[in-house]
Amino acid sequence: MTVVSDSLSRPALPQRRRGQATRPGLESERWHGYLFIAPAFIFLCAVIVVPLVKAFWTSLERTRGLNTIFVGFDNYARVLESEAFWNSLRVSLSFTALCVAMHVAIGLGLAMLLNRVVHARAVLRVAFLTPWMVAPAIGSTVWLWLLEPQFGVVNYLFSAVGLIDSYKAWLGEPSLAFGSIVAVDVWRGVPFVMLLLLAGLQTIPVEQYEAAGIDGASPLQQFRYITLPNLKYFIVVASTLDIINTIRMFDIIAVMTGGGPIGATEVLPALLYNTAFRANHFGEAAAIGVLLLILVLAFSVLYVGLTRTHAQEGSR
Amino acid sequence: MKSTRSTLLSGIAGGLALMGAAGATAQTADKPIVLQWQTANLTEKQFEPVWKEMVAAFEAANPGIKIEPVLVARKDHWTKFVTASQARRAPCLVSVDLTTAAYNGYLMALDSYWNAEPEAWRKAWSDEVMKAARWQGKLYGVPIWGGIYAEIYNKDLVTAAGLDPAKPPVSWADYMTWAKALTKDGQWATAILGGKTDTTTRVLLTWIYSNGGEVFNADMTEATFAKNPKSLEAIKAYLGMAKDGFAAPAPTTTNYLEQTVMFAQNKIATMRNANWAIAKAEEDNPALKGKLIVAPAPHQIPNAPTLKTMTSTSIAADCPNPEAAWKFIKFEADAKWSIKRAKVANWMPIRSDLANEPEIKSDPMLLTFLKIGENAKPYPLPLPIWADIAAGDIVDAVQKALLAPDTVETVFKDLDAKINRKLKDQ
Amino acid sequence: MTRVTLTPADILRWALILAALAVTLFPFYWMVNTSLKPGPEVFQSPPTFFSANWSFDAYRVVFETRPIGRYLLNSLIVSVGATALSVVLSALAAYGFTRFFVRGAAAFVLFLLFTKMLPETLLIIPYFQIMASLGLVDTYLALILAYSSFALPFSVWMLIGFFRTIPRDIDEAAIIDGASRLQTFFKVILPLARPGLVAVALFTFIIAWNSYVWALVLTTDANMFVVSVGIANLVGEYRVQWNELMAASVIAALPVMILYGFLNRHLVSAITAGAVKA
Known part of the structure; x- marks a missing residue:
C-alpha cells in the first residue's frame, strides 16, 4: 500500500476566497482555470472513480467467482452481523489511536530536540527520515527477521540486557503481536510527523521564548504556553491526516502477521483482503471496503472542517 | 458507459503512447500460440532446472506452441490468479486449489479431452487420485505431482538421546517417550505448526488420521473436528505436546519454513513433514546428509492413512487454446518428467505406474515415501470453502487452543459449528 | 568560529537524539549486516554483529539468479x-x-x-x-x-x-x-x-x-x-x-x-x- 505517499499529506487547501475576492483575474479568461484543472480531474475520474463505481456495484452483488447475483444491501447486512467485522473495527480503531498518538508524541519530542540542534541538522534529518523512505513491504520484512523468535536479534538483545527473561514469540501471542505491529508502525510513521512538526516549530518566533525566559518561565511553562498553542494547528492537521493513512495501513500486517494470531491484528484492510482473496467473497469484501471508506470519510470531513476553521481564523 | 470509460482512458493512453510502446511491443506479433503457465512452485529454486528443461523440450516438440511461465511468490499465487480470472484473462495452464477454483467457475471441465485418451494412459492414475480431481462429477485437472507426509528424525540427535534410530516410534506412547528423551536445554523434540498458512492444517490432519479420526462426515456436509471423538483425542494429544514442553516455543508463528529451519539448525529432533523437507534440511545444513530417518507417522490404529497433497494442472475457463494446453498437460504428466521432478525437486510422482521405474527403485528415500504414501488421504479436501477454512478458521482454532490449552474442546466445537455454517452458506 | 560549549541540557539532548537515531537505524544496520553474512552464520546464536567472514556472496547470488x-x-x-x-x-x-x-x-x-x-x-x-x-x-x-x-x-x-x-x-x-x-x-x-x-x-x-x-x-x-x-x-x-x-x-x-x-x-x-x- 502506498502509505509512504499518503503520510506526506499536509495542509495546503486552497483558500480561494481570500485571494480571489481582491484579485478576480481577467474577466475574459476566468474559464481558463477549468482548462488547467481539467486534465487532472479527468485523469482521476478515469483511473480511480470508474474502478470505484465498479467496486461499489460489486458490493451489491453476491459473488461466487464468475457467478454473480444482485442482492442489494445484503452484503452489508452480513458484514455488520459478523463477529469478524466488529473485531476488525475494534482492532483498527485501537491500532489507529495508539499509532497516531505515538507518532505525534514521539514526533513532537524529536522535533523539539532537533529544533535546537545547530550542527549536523541536514544529516540528522536525512537519517531520521529513512524508515519512511523504504517500501513498507521491505521494512516489514526486515522487522520480521529482527523479531524471529529463535534467531532474531531483538530477543537476543532484550534478554542480554535483562528486559525479558525468556525468548518471546513477538508475533505469536495476540497482545504481543498487536504491540509489535504498533511498534513497527511507530518506527515507520514517526519521521514524517516529526518533519511536519519541525516545520511548525520553525514558525514560532524565537522572541517569544526569549521574552518568556526573561519573565522567568520554566521550560515546561514555555512548552505549555508558547509551543503548544503555536503548534496547535500543525498537530491537528498532522494527526488527522495520519489517522486517514494509518486506518488504511495494510502492508505491515500483510507481511508480518496476515491478521493473526486469532484476529488480533486483523485491521479492516486485512479483513477486506482476506474476505476477497481467501474466502473469495468479493461482494462482502467490497462492502467492507465501502464501510471503511465511510469511516475514513468521516475523519476527512473532520479534517476539512478543522482546516476551514483555521483558514477563517487566519484571514481575520 | 463502457465506451465512455474506454475513450477517456485511451485518450490518456494516447498521450503516453511513447511510454507504453516499449511494453506493448513485447506482446504484439505473436504467431505461435502462447500459453501462460502459472503454478506457485515455479519460483521454488529446486524446481527451476526441471521446469526449464521441460518447457524447452515441449517447445521443441511442438513448434507452434510457446510456454510463458508466470512467476509469482507463493503467498500471492491465488490473488494473482483470481484477479486475472475475474477479467477472464487467467493463464491457460494453472495449478490452483482445484475445488475452490472449479466452484468459482475459473476452470474448464476436461472430461472430453480425458475420455479421448487411450485407456492404458488413463489407467496410470488410481481411481482415488482421479476422484480428488473431480468436482460435481466433472474433471477439472490432471494430477501431476504430490507430497507425502511422514515423520522425519535427525539421527544424530536420536542417538545422542540414547534412543535406537533403527526402531522409530510406532505408537503415540512410543513417540511421547522419545519426545521426553529428545527435549533438553535449547532443544525440543518437535515443532507444532500453528502459523497462518494451511501447513498448520496439514500437520493437524496427519495426527487426526493417525488415530482413525475424520474431520468431516461421509458426505462432507458436517465438520467433525470435535464431534468425532478420535479426532478430538488426536488434537488434544498433538497440541498437548506444547503444554508438556516437548514442542519448540512460538508455535503460533511456526509454519513449514520455521519448522525446517529449526530442524536444520538442530533445534528440533523430529518433524512431521513431506518429502521435499529432506532436500531443504540438507541444503540448509549439509552436515545432515545421510543422517535423516524417515518413518510413518506414529499411529494408534493399524495401517493408519497419512496425508498426500495433490497438485493438478488445470485449464482456465476462458482459455482460447485448450487443445494446445491439453498437449502440455499430457507432456507434463509423462513418466520422464515425473521421475525428474521426484529426483531433482522432490515432488512425488502421483501416477501409480512409476514405482517400478529403475530410477525410483534405486532411491531408498523415494521408495520409503512412496511406500508410506500407499495408504494416504488426498489433500486438499474437495470442498469449495476448503482453502478458506484450511488457512483461516482451522488455523485460528489451533492458535486459540495453543494459547489457552484448557479450552481445546470448546474451541474445536466452535470450529465445527463455524464450518457447518459456512457449508450451509455456500 | 564560535567556541562550542556544551551545557548539561545539550548533553541530554544529544543523548536522546542519538538514542532515537539508534532505534531508527538499527533495522537498516541489521539488514546490511545479515546480507553480508555467509549462509550458516545467519542462524548462529548468539548472532554476530559484524561477520568476520563477510562477503558479497549473497548479492552475487541475487544478481546471478x-x-x-x-x-x-x-x-x-x-x-x-x-x-x-x-x-x-x-x-x-x-x-x-x-x-x-x-x-x-x-x-x-x-x-x-x-x-x-x-x-x-x-x-x-x-x-x-x-x-x-x-x-x-x-x-x-x-x-x-x-x-x-x-x-x-x-x-x-x-x-x-x-x-x-x-x-x-x-x-x-x-x-x-x-x-x-x-x-x-x-x-x-x-x-x-x-x-x-x-x-x-x-x-x-x-x-x-x-x-x-x-x-x-x-x-x-x-x-x-x-x-x-x-x-x-x-x-x-x-x-x-x-x-x-x-x-x-x-x-x-x-x-x-x-x-x-x-x-x-x-x-x-x-x-x-x-x-x-x-
Whole structure:
C-alpha cells in the first residue's frame, strides 16, 4: 500500500476566497482555470472513480467467482452481523489511536530536540527520515527477521540486557503481536510527523521564548504556553491526516502477521483482503471496503472542517 | 458507459503512447500460440532446472506452441490468479486449489479431452487420485505431482538421546517417550505448526488420521473436528505436546519454513513433514546428509492413512487454446518428467505406474515415501470453502487452543459449528 | 568560529537524539549486516554483529539468479513515467487553482482527499479489468497510470502551497508584456516553482518505486517485473535465505535512498513552505 505517499499529506487547501475576492483575474479568461484543472480531474475520474463505481456495484452483488447475483444491501447486512467485522473495527480503531498518538508524541519530542540542534541538522534529518523512505513491504520484512523468535536479534538483545527473561514469540501471542505491529508502525510513521512538526516549530518566533525566559518561565511553562498553542494547528492537521493513512495501513500486517494470531491484528484492510482473496467473497469484501471508506470519510470531513476553521481564523 | 470509460482512458493512453510502446511491443506479433503457465512452485529454486528443461523440450516438440511461465511468490499465487480470472484473462495452464477454483467457475471441465485418451494412459492414475480431481462429477485437472507426509528424525540427535534410530516410534506412547528423551536445554523434540498458512492444517490432519479420526462426515456436509471423538483425542494429544514442553516455543508463528529451519539448525529432533523437507534440511545444513530417518507417522490404529497433497494442472475457463494446453498437460504428466521432478525437486510422482521405474527403485528415500504414501488421504479436501477454512478458521482454532490449552474442546466445537455454517452458506 | 560549549541540557539532548537515531537505524544496520553474512552464520546464536567472514556472496547470488538489472530498469521506467505524468498534471491543476477563480474548488479538493483514502484492495480487481480490456496488462503504461493517480492528490496540494508563494504580479507583468497564459505558465511560473516541482517529483518517484500490489497483479511477463515484485519472488514457501533476501532488500532500497540523499533539501523545503503558507 502506498502509505509512504499518503503520510506526506499536509495542509495546503486552497483558500480561494481570500485571494480571489481582491484579485478576480481577467474577466475574459476566468474559464481558463477549468482548462488547467481539467486534465487532472479527468485523469482521476478515469483511473480511480470508474474502478470505484465498479467496486461499489460489486458490493451489491453476491459473488461466487464468475457467478454473480444482485442482492442489494445484503452484503452489508452480513458484514455488520459478523463477529469478524466488529473485531476488525475494534482492532483498527485501537491500532489507529495508539499509532497516531505515538507518532505525534514521539514526533513532537524529536522535533523539539532537533529544533535546537545547530550542527549536523541536514544529516540528522536525512537519517531520521529513512524508515519512511523504504517500501513498507521491505521494512516489514526486515522487522520480521529482527523479531524471529529463535534467531532474531531483538530477543537476543532484550534478554542480554535483562528486559525479558525468556525468548518471546513477538508475533505469536495476540497482545504481543498487536504491540509489535504498533511498534513497527511507530518506527515507520514517526519521521514524517516529526518533519511536519519541525516545520511548525520553525514558525514560532524565537522572541517569544526569549521574552518568556526573561519573565522567568520554566521550560515546561514555555512548552505549555508558547509551543503548544503555536503548534496547535500543525498537530491537528498532522494527526488527522495520519489517522486517514494509518486506518488504511495494510502492508505491515500483510507481511508480518496476515491478521493473526486469532484476529488480533486483523485491521479492516486485512479483513477486506482476506474476505476477497481467501474466502473469495468479493461482494462482502467490497462492502467492507465501502464501510471503511465511510469511516475514513468521516475523519476527512473532520479534517476539512478543522482546516476551514483555521483558514477563517487566519484571514481575520 | 463502457465506451465512455474506454475513450477517456485511451485518450490518456494516447498521450503516453511513447511510454507504453516499449511494453506493448513485447506482446504484439505473436504467431505461435502462447500459453501462460502459472503454478506457485515455479519460483521454488529446486524446481527451476526441471521446469526449464521441460518447457524447452515441449517447445521443441511442438513448434507452434510457446510456454510463458508466470512467476509469482507463493503467498500471492491465488490473488494473482483470481484477479486475472475475474477479467477472464487467467493463464491457460494453472495449478490452483482445484475445488475452490472449479466452484468459482475459473476452470474448464476436461472430461472430453480425458475420455479421448487411450485407456492404458488413463489407467496410470488410481481411481482415488482421479476422484480428488473431480468436482460435481466433472474433471477439472490432471494430477501431476504430490507430497507425502511422514515423520522425519535427525539421527544424530536420536542417538545422542540414547534412543535406537533403527526402531522409530510406532505408537503415540512410543513417540511421547522419545519426545521426553529428545527435549533438553535449547532443544525440543518437535515443532507444532500453528502459523497462518494451511501447513498448520496439514500437520493437524496427519495426527487426526493417525488415530482413525475424520474431520468431516461421509458426505462432507458436517465438520467433525470435535464431534468425532478420535479426532478430538488426536488434537488434544498433538497440541498437548506444547503444554508438556516437548514442542519448540512460538508455535503460533511456526509454519513449514520455521519448522525446517529449526530442524536444520538442530533445534528440533523430529518433524512431521513431506518429502521435499529432506532436500531443504540438507541444503540448509549439509552436515545432515545421510543422517535423516524417515518413518510413518506414529499411529494408534493399524495401517493408519497419512496425508498426500495433490497438485493438478488445470485449464482456465476462458482459455482460447485448450487443445494446445491439453498437449502440455499430457507432456507434463509423462513418466520422464515425473521421475525428474521426484529426483531433482522432490515432488512425488502421483501416477501409480512409476514405482517400478529403475530410477525410483534405486532411491531408498523415494521408495520409503512412496511406500508410506500407499495408504494416504488426498489433500486438499474437495470442498469449495476448503482453502478458506484450511488457512483461516482451522488455523485460528489451533492458535486459540495453543494459547489457552484448557479450552481445546470448546474451541474445536466452535470450529465445527463455524464450518457447518459456512457449508450451509455456500 | 564560535567556541562550542556544551551545557548539561545539550548533553541530554544529544543523548536522546542519538538514542532515537539508534532505534531508527538499527533495522537498516541489521539488514546490511545479515546480507553480508555467509549462509550458516545467519542462524548462529548468539548472532554476530559484524561477520568476520563477510562477503558479497549473497548479492552475487541475487544478481546471478534473477535479472535484477532488468527489474531495476523497469522500476526506473515506470517511476520516471509516473513522475512525469503526475508533475505535469498537478502543476497545471495547481496553477489553475491559484490563478483563477474556480467555482467548486473546495469540492475538488474534497475529491482529491477522497481519492487518496480509498482502500487499495477495493480497486485492484476493477482496475485490472479495465486495463485488461484495453490490452494494457504487461505494459509500463498501466503501472504509470496507477502510480501517478496515487501521487496526484498530494502533489496538487503541495504545489498549490508552492504556487501561492509566487506573487501573481509576476503573471500579470508577463501577460502585459504580451505572453499568453500558457507561455506565462511554462516560461515564467514553472521555473520559479522548481523546488516545489522537484519535491513533487521525488515524492511520486518514491511511491512508484515502492509500490507492490499493483505491479504484482498488472505484470505477468517476467521481463516486465519491477524490482519489488522480482524480490517478492525470492521468498518461496519452501526456501528463504535471509542473507539473500536482505541483500535484495538493500538493492531495492538503495536507489531511493541515494536520490533522497541528493534531493532531500527540496522535499523538506517544499513541505515546510507548504505547511507554513497554508
